[in-house]
């Protein structure tokens with residue numbers, strides 16, 4: 352029981368929190384041996400259900416590519432939503448990933464050809480992105496949601512339970528990396 356409990360904590364408490372995706376820098380990735388990133392879309396690369404590509408996000412994508420970081424998208428949203436955005440930024444994509452299930456991460460890793468320790472999930476939901484990474488056994492670079500408001504009722508429900516896990520991170524001395 353104790354082990355099970357500890358296991359749950361380890362897959363839900365963020366390991367590291369960034370204010371937004373632009374706050375992840377190549378130096379951090381290099382220092383942690385991360386060579387590939389699996390990117391969520393909604394509230395990670397853009398606002399929920401938005402097709403807007405902010406110049407700062409485009410610049411971040413360019414910075415990652417220049418640093419030789421491999422990128423791919425894994426989203427729980429539909430192909431209709433993900434495809435136009437993914438094609439616009441020139442990335443491969445997996446829709447309907449059902450995170451926290453790990454199938455999307457497995458597909459991504461197969462594409463990227465890296466070890467689990469070299470690939471990090473980047474996303475804004477504890478019970479999807481953080482948990483999928485924890486179950487799969489790869490790092491998660493957790494982001495605060497990019498914009499307030501989620502259209503999906505189930506996401507709204509899950510949001511209510513996220514502060515508890517963020518508090519655990521803060522109580523351990525964790526900070527939001529800017």
Ligand SMILES: [Mg+2]
Pocket residue numbers: 391392393394395474475476
């Ligand atoms: Mg998201």
